[in-house]
Amino acid sequence: xxxxxxxxxxxxxRIMTAKRHAAPRVEYLRYTAQLFSDAFFEEVRPLFAAQFSxxxxxxxxxxxxxxxxxxxxxxxxxxxxxxKSRLMSALDVELSNExxxxxxxxxxxxxxxxxxxxxxxxxxxxxxxATVGKLYKLLNEFRLIPVAATYCGNALLNGVFACAPRxxxxxxxxxxxxxxxxxxAVSSKGRTMGVATIPHGSERLRSDxxxxxxxxxxxxxGELAVINARESARARALTVLADEEGxxxxxxxxxxxxRDAEGAEENAEAAVSEDISEPEEQGDGRRRxxxxxxxxxxPKRYPKFMQRELPTTxxxxxxxxxxxxxxxxxxxxxxxxxxxxxAAPEYVLVNLGEKYRFLIDRFNEEQAAEKGTKFRLxxxxxxxxxxxxxxxxxxxxxxTKQYNRYQNF
Numbered sequence: 001x002x003x004x005x006x007x008x009x010x011x012x013x014r015i016m017t018a019k020r021h022a023a024p025r026v027e028y029l030r031y032t033a034q035l036f037s038d039a040f041f042e043e044v045r046p047l048f049a050a051q052f053s054x055x056x057x058x059x060x061x062x063x064x065x066x067x068x069x070x071x072x073x074x075x076x077x078x079x080x081x082x083x084k085s086r087l088m089s090a091l092d093v094e095l096s097n098e099x100x101x102x103x104x105x106x107x108x109x110x111x112x113x114x115x116x117x118x119x120x121x122x123x124x125x126x127x128x129x130a131t132v133g134k135l136y137k138l139l140n141e142f143r144l145i146p147v148a149a150t151y152c153g154n155a156l157l158n159g160v161f162a163c164a165p166r167x168x169x170x171x172x173x174x175x176x177x178x179x180x181x182x183x184x185a186v187s188s189k190g191r192t193m194g195v196a197t198i199p200h201g202s203e204r205l206r207s208d209x210x211x212x213x214x215x216x217x218x219x220x221x222g223e224l225a226v227i228n229a230r231e232s233a234r235a236r237a238l239t240v241l242a243d244e245e246g247x248x249x250x251x252x253x254x255x256x257x258x259r260d261a262e263g264a265e266e267n268a269e270a271a272v273s274e275d276i277s278e279p280e281e282q283g284d285g286r287r288r289x290x291x292x293x294x295x296x297x298x299p300k301r302y303p304k305f306m307q308r309e310l311p312t313t314x315x316x317x318x319x320x321x322x323x324x325x326x327x328x329x330x331x332x333x334x335x336x337x338x339x340x341x342x343a344a345p346e347y348v349l350v351n352l353g354e355k356y357r358f359l360i361d362r363f364n365e366e367q368a369a370e371k372g373t374k375f376r377l378x379x380x381x382x383x384x385x386x387x388x389x390x391x392x393x394x395x396x397x398x399x400t401k402q403y404n405r406y407q408n409f
Contacts, residue, residue, distance in 0.1 A: 003144065004397040006066035006152070007135075009035055013044065015051065016394040023386030026394065027051070035068070036131050041138060052142040063139055064397040065149040067127060069195045072151040073106075075124045076113065076341060091122050105129055111406040113193075113341045121341045125407055127151075132409070148400040152393050153185040153195025154407040159396025160349065161190070161403045163380030163388070168403070171343035173333045174378075175325075176351040176392060179203050182325055183393075186336050188343045192407050194336065198328040204321050205356070207314035213324045214300045224295050240292055315358065322359045326375070333373050351378040351392060 004016040013029040029047045033039035077094045079087060091110055096103050108126040115121065127149075136146050150158070156176055161168045169190040176183040180201045186194035199218065204211050311317050329348055336342045350360060360375050367374060381389040388395045400408040 001061060002398055003061055003063040004066060004394045005063055005139070005144075006155075006394055006397070007035060007068060007071075009068050009070060013047075014391065014394060016391060016397075018395075018398060024388065024391070024395065026387065026391050036071070036134070041134060045138065045141075048138065048142055052144065058143065060143045060145045062147045063144040064400060065132075065135060065139070065146050066155055066393065066397050067132070067149060067151045069152050069197070071127055071131065073126050074194075075126075077122045077124070078119050079122055081115065081118060081120055087120060087122070091124070095124060107132070107409055109406050109409065113191075123341075123406070127409065149409045150397060150400050150404075150407060151195070152183065154192045154404050155393040155396040155400070156183060156185045157187050157192050157396065158399045158403045159388070159392040160187075160378070160380065162396065162399045163384060163392075164378070167349070167380075171345050173329065173336060173345045173348045174351070175329045175348060177202050177325065178390075182328070184329065184332050186332070186342065186345070188336070188341075190403070192404050193339075193342045194332070196332055198325060200325050200328065202352070202356075204324060205318045205359075206321055207317050210310065210317055210320045211324060212299055215297065216324075220295065220297060223297075227295065240294065318356075319359055319362055322356075322363065326363055330373060345373065348373055348375045349378050350375055351381070351389060353389075354379075354382075 001020075002018045004014075004018070006014040006016075008014065011031055013031065015027045015029065016024050017027075018024040029044070029051060031040060031043050031047070033043045075095075075098065077091060079090050079094070081087075082090070088110065095108065099106065105128060106126040107129050108124050110122060110124050113121040113123045132149060135149075139146055156174060160174055167187070171188050172186075174185045174187065175198075176185075178201045180203060182198035182201055184194070184196040184198060185192060200213075200216065204216070308320065311320055329350075333345050333348055337344045352360070354377075357377055360377050363375055366372075378389075381392060381395075384395070
């Protein structure tokens with residue numbers, strides 16, 4: 001029997017139990033504290049006690065640990081060609097310059113990526129020793145012996161290689177489309193060279209309307225920074241976020257026709273159309289009410305050449321919404337092409353249900369006309385028992401000793 005324990009930022013711990021000749025079973029534990037904080041370990045300990053109550057009196061069991069992508073760092077260093085020992089010494093110096101005294105607090109895996117006649121590109125994958133040490137100690141309390149630790153993106157690719165042998169050693173972008181998000185992992189000749197998360201998933205594939213990507217994507221912090229930078233340059237008052245209830249709001253009416261005529265630069269500021277009262281302290285202790293501009297998000301208006309005709313069928317609505325996710329995936333594929341040490345992706349492998357195959361086929365028709373990157377539907381998990389497709393990263397943890405060993409700990 002093999003056990004995989006995955007810690008997510010979404011407030012849940014996923015536990016997969018895999019036995020021979022039986023479908024893997026996945027269970028979920030919920031938590032509310034900040035991940036890996038002291039409060040987290042206090043909250044999780046009784047949950048583990050209930051989950052592994054039978055295990056406490058049995059023999060020790062091996063367990064694979066999966067960290068979230070955000071808990072792992074990846075750095076590259078371009079170094080002159082030299083002997084292996086001197087190369088590793090130079091890399092240690094670079095890491096010391098990067099992290100200072102904190103280099104001893106990290107577990108670091110170092111490995112070569114590419115080289116030419118003059119330079120060698122070295123990679124370093126690392127995590128915090130203390131955090132993983134606490135996780136291991138927690139698991140040991142319940143007679144669970146950690147075999148290896150990895151992170152979500154690497155485990156995803158391990159699962160792909162295990163289910164689809166032809167992908168081993170290939171260069172591609174893997175997109176695991178889940179209900180609320182899409183996980184991206186980049187394979188460069190069989191090595192994990194990049195991970196990312198897209199804030200859109202299969203729940204966006206609505207069949208009754210076309211989603212507004214701008215309104216569905218949380219860019220408020222970035223947009224506010226841009227607006228304030230512009231206003232600072234123009235010596236304007238800064239715009240602030242305000243979501244408190246009960247505030248007195250003063251609205252400034254705008255003429256729709258005039259707003260539509262504004263240029264692309266002002267389109268980003270069209271949402272800033274409200275003033276809100278803000279108390280200010282005075283020297284005599286009294287408070288007077290001033291006004292500050294408040295950011296209110298409104299749909300963007302695009303020029304006609306950027307607009308597509310609205311579909312008339314449920315499949316058409318689903319396809320238009322799928323194009324939102326596909327655009328993000330292609331942006332990461334393009335970034336992989338532009339990165340010197342990553343082999344150009346040959347294709348994009350998409351983990352999506354069979355019922356959505358028509359979306360892949362239709363998208364490839366458009367890509368063929370533009371000579372773009374081809375999408376492929378991931379079908380390797382169909383031959384596995386249980387919900388391997390939906391929990392591919394958990395399944396991939398079982399193969400940490402076989403693939404991408406530089407990325408495992």
